[in-house]
Amino acid sequence: MNNDIRHDGARRVGQVKEVTSLANPIVKDIKALSQKKTRDETRSFIAEGLKLVIDALDLGWTIKTLVYSKAAKGKPVIEKTAARTIAAGGLVLEVSEKVMSAITRRDNPQMVAGVFEQRWMPLKTISPVSGQTWIALDRVRDPGNLGTIIRTADASGASGIILVGDCTDPFSMETVRATMGSVFAVPVVKATVAEFLAWKRAAGVNIVATHLAGAVDYRTIDYRSRPVVLLMGNEQSGLPDELASAADSLARIPQSGMADSLNLAVATGVMLFEARRHLLSLGDHA
Numbered sequence: 001m002n003n004d005i006r007h008d009g010a011r012r013v014g015q016v017k018e019v020t021s022l023a024n025p026i027v028k029d030i031k032a033l034s035q036k037k038t039r040d041e042t043r044s045f046i047a048e049g050l051k052l053v054i055d056a057l058d059l060g061w062t063i064k065t066l067v068y069s070k071a072a073k074g075k076p077v078i079e080k081t082a083a084r085t086i087a088a089g090g091l092v093l094e095v096s097e098k099v100m101s102a103i104t105r106r107d108n109p110q111m112v113a114g115v116f117e118q119r120w121m122p123l124k125t126i127s128p129v130s131g132q133t134w135i136a137l138d139r140v141r142d143p144g145n146l147g148t149i150i151r152t153a154d155a156s157g158a159s160g161i162i163l164v165g166d167c168t169d170p171f172s173m174e175t176v177r178a179t180m181g182s183v184f185a186v187p188v189v190k191a192t193v194a195e196f197l198a199w200k201r202a203a204g205v206n207i208v209a210t211h212l213a214g215a216v217d218y219r220t221i222d223y224r225s226r227p228v229v230l231l232m233g234n235e236q237s238g239l240p241d242e243l244a245s246a247a248d249s250l251a252r253i254p255q256s257g258m259a260d261s262l263n264l265a266v267a268t269g270v271m272l273f274e275a276r277r278h279l280l281s282l283g284d285h286a
């Protein structure tokens with residue numbers, strides 16, 4: 001094995017770099033992924049946890065760097081994941097717990113994290129067909145909401161998420177954590193309002209906008225005969241008129257009690273599983 005002591009706090013053992021210094025430039029680059037600017041520039045993001053990393057590799061996502069803590073060294077599953085990373089052209093770092101904490105910004109970090117290439121689906125490639133449910137989110141701001149919606153979309157069999165306007169980043173650490181791995185399973189698209197409206201006209205989709213002033217009970221909507229896009233409003237201000245007026249229907253989830261609205265992720269979950277219930281009653285029990 002070719003051991004090589006370097007001047008950047010790293011020691012190379014075979015194809016694995018051992019890193020203990022927070023000043024190591026690779027560690028600094030990975031830490032910088034906590035900033036959106038760096039994620040955008042490098043088109044990368046961090047996912048934590050061995051299961052997530054393995055799921056991502058199985059789904060064909062491109063890994064740039066695998067990081068594992070010393071405590072995980074020698075475990076067969078770690079060695080196998082390291083070998084897959086190297087075979088894919090990625091880098092493998094074995095780090096101290098201090099470095100892992102700094103990278104993941106946690107006191108009790110996971111033992112494994114991966115840096116992956118971001119993946120965005122271009123809007124123009126989406127041609128929904130009947131039986132599909134897509135979600136369009138207007139200016140979603142809260143990373144926890146977006147992560148929960150991605151996770152719920154995955155669990156309900158939705159086809160993907162269109163982020164309309166200035167939305168929170170689906171690849172931030174907080175969002176990725178909240179997806180519990182579903183970020184690797186659900187296609188994400190971004191669009192301006194104008195792009196979304198132009199696509200809607202060409203795609204022949206049924207836009208079901210959810211609105212507190214909606215006139216249609218969400219249970220009575222036809223989720224089957226055309227592909228559906230559930231259009232959900234911003235957490236603070238709801239849907240702007242420009243989007244609401246482009247919808248085929250304005251749906252309301254009847255509420256009781258004092259709350260004036262449902263949380264965005266909860267409302268999306270209710271809509272997704274209602275659409276699924278209608279689609280399953282077609283006889284598709286997938």
Ligand code: SAM
Nearest residue numbers: 210211232233236238239252253261262264267
């Ligand atoms: N103050 C905002 C408003 O006036 O719309 C509340 C927004 S709510 C927290 C976020 C989004 O969840 C709404 O824009 C809508 O898409 C959806 N939503 C929440 N409760 C709903 C309900 N009872 N019926 C239909 N949509 C609802």
